[in-house]
Amino acid sequence: MRFGVVQWALAAVASIAVVFLAPPARALDLFGFKIFEPAAPEGSIPYELAIKVEPEDDKVLDQLKAASLLENQSDTPPENVAALVSRARADEQRLIGALYSLGYYGGTVSVAIAGQRLADLAPGDEPRLPQPPVPVEVTVKPGPQFTFGRVTIQQPSAPDGSISSDPADYGLRPGRTARSSLVLSAEQRLVDAWRSRGHPLAKIAGREVVADHASRTLDVSLTVDPGPLARFGEITIEGSAGVDPDFVRRLLQIEPGDVYSPDAIIKGRDRLRALNVFNQVRMIEGETLTADGRLPLTVQLEDRKPRYIGASASYSTVDGAEVNAYWGHRNLFGRAERLRIDATVSELTSLDFDDYQYELKAEFVKPAAFGIDTDFVTTASLFHERPDNDSYRAYGFRGRVGLTHRFSEALVGSLAAEGQASHAKDAFGSRDYSLVGVNGTIAYDRRDDVMNPTTGYRVAATMTPLADVDRGHVFSINRIDASAYYPLDARSRYVLAGRVALGSIFGTDLPGIPPERRFYAGGGGSLRGYAYQNVSPRLNGKITGGRGIAEASFELRARVTESIGIVPFVDMASVSSDAFPGAGDTVNKIGVGLGLRYYTAIGPIRLDVAVPLDPGKDDPDFAIYIGLGQSF
DSSP, rough: OOOOOOHHHHHHHHHHHHHHHHTSSSSSEEETEESSEEEEEEEEEEEEEEESSSSOHHOOOOOOOOHOHHHTTTSSSOOHHHHHHHHHHHHHHHHHHHHHOOOOOOOOEEEETTTGGGGGGOTTTTOOOOOSEEEEEEEEEEOBEEEEEEEEEOOOOOTTSSOOOOOGGGGGGTSBBOHHHHHHHHHHHHHHHTTTTOOOOOOEEEEEEEEETTEEEEEEEEEEOOOOOEEEEEEESOOOSSHHHHHHHHTTTOOOBBBBOOOHHHHHHHHHTSSSSSSEEEEEEEESSSTSSSOOOOEEEEEESSEEEEEEEEEETTTTEEEEEEEEOOOOOSSSOEEEEEEEOOOOOOGGGGEEEEEEEEEETTSSSSSTTEEEEEEEEEEEEEOOOOOOOEEEEEEEEEEESSSSEEEEEEEEEEEOOOOOOOOTTTEEEEEEEEEEEEEOOOOOOOOSSOOOEEEEEEEEEETTTTOOEEEEEEEEEEEEEEEEEEEEHHHHHHHHEEEEEEEOOOGSSGGGSSSBOOSTTTTTOOOOOOOSSSTEEEOOOOOOOEEEEEEEEEEESSSSEEEEEEEEEEEESSSSSSSSSEEEEEEEEEEEEEEEEEEEEEEEEESSOOOOTTTSOOOEEEEOOOOO
């Protein structure tokens, strides 16, 4: 069974983070059992809550529970009777608001503590309580649901005529269920529309809402005051002692005199956050305009410690021991230049140094080297690789110098010159490689969440043409990966997820390609259930790697409770000696399995159990993978 201690450690760290990031007064609900649940403070009043909707309506009940303080703070008993009554009275108003959000404007909410209705208590009186837990009953009668009647929006005409005054354009159509949330959303959209056109002080100057109980309609009249057109005024930068303020201003891309734009503020803030040198970035707009119609802007920054250092160690009966150490600097020359040096040594169970795997790697990044969206990146590493299956041994040096450019929030590309000098021994014998070439990548990411995507897609492509200067031949390593996510219900509790990958190496035969750059399948990020890099064509029983690869994975991610999910999955892979997947000597494999997900605030903790349907030499009977985040 392939099972790495590194993955166990990652899961443990994630679990600890969940405990310490959770609100301190709440228990950790782990697989339906509450652990680390604090004892109720002495003198506090635990209670048991029952919320009833008359007539029964599960959708209304779910909305009420989501809004209820009594429900959401039940793990934190109030300290005395007065606190319990205060919480219950606050709940009455919150639940009325929840009814409004669903379009019920004639509903009633009654709260009783130990059978005594709050409405029957005189001001200052407290209910008589039995021994805890105290029964608390909330009875809600929603009444009839209202629809929109007459709706009007009054506002000046925008200079370009681009801001509509038609209520239907904001979801306020007569006859539609009159949810209060639709009115609030329309107000926000109107204010945002004016702000995006240079009016930072835009506001809703008037709101008239009339509920006609006879016709069960809601009449709404909104008045918008856009305020004056404004320009950016003085920009003040505060709080950072280590980063050059001129560099900060350059990344902001906001100049005094520019027409006010909230989008420009958001983009500037995001660029500063992406530098990874600040603990906090706050953009504070002035509350009033200056005499010449300008809006001051204050940028408050808080520096992170520039230097950091770390180390880790692990042991696995499969992979042996591994140690890693790293040192980094986040702000090397005062403009967020990053330098990180990593050293990793593994396979330490052997007494022969030649059996060790190691890498010494250094990476330097200079942000905004050529324009605000183009970074200079260079990496260099010394390496020695020897996979578990002993398919090859390789050692040498590789380096890369290039640029990374952000075309948009979703589209990122890079172009770099690279070189490699290495020696390898594999099924074809021993060989030296002296390579120079270019690496180009492009990635388009429209996922809604990196750790737990439920909708959207991602496509990434890489092309690396290389020339062997000793032998004079040229070849190109090409790969494209794509994943997509489709929710089957409105709440995204059930999601179909799919991943495909295609790779080809053109221009030379297998011996002409360094073994560590060939294609293999098997392992957690590829074909679950099979040993790492163990799916490949073979020569005299020894793995050679391939020039063509095709992979596909499909998952049904089903969330059975708020914190627990199950994921049946199937993985497929085909590795070929020919550049075209499926041609030449080809190995096809399928793995199936079932996963468990425990959802946390920082992402799902993942446990997958996979079985190879056609195991080969060195493949396990089954494999277990643990990590943080979905598998793709």
